[in-house]
Amino acid sequence: SAVISQKPSRDICQRGTSLTIQCQVDSQVTMMFWYRQQPGQSLTLIATANQGSEATYESGFVIDKFPISRPNLTFSTLTVSNMSPEDSSIYLCSVVLSGSNYEQYFGPGTRLTVT
């Protein structure tokens, strides 16, 4: 497995503002993903963070709202832009480690509350 850290662990933000969440891994990874989990719900894939190129977004998620960067193999950021209360959720990064059978490991998550 790997040690995956996320910052911040939680935040309370005002509507209309933006928050950038960081994800750092201590091992080289082949893939990084960002998920959202609303209270009591399953995990929904937001996008694949591609190193050195634009992220690949899933249906219902757009770059203007959730810009993602991945400058190297072990680090990625997700920004939640122009927030509304509907963005209140847990945001998790996940990674597939190099040399694994696509086993995916999750970071501890960032709990976001928008007021």
Added chain:
Amino acid sequence: QQPVQSPQAVILREGEDAVINCSSSKALYSVHWYRQKHGEAPVFLMILLKGGEQKGHEKISASFNEKKQQSSLYLTASQLSYSGTYFCGTYGSGNTGKLIFGQGTTLQVKP
């Protein structure tokens, strides 16, 4: 297409067994199982890569029937630590690494 899990919730006594099912309307390349405790991140349990393959993790095992497009997670002699929400994940298409998760099955083990 989101895989469908059943049942939605299970309540057990310590030592009892449970089965959680995960089925898909699309062909499955693999099935991933996770457990999530309240307030924590999902924890990887196992991945099944081939049809009919069974894998084990402690007293938790799983099967994968590629033909029926379904997987089952077996929890034997449940312990209190098994409580949590179990998710199965499958790939939307191909072997992309992009997991689509089922809606989850909440398991509560009581003393």
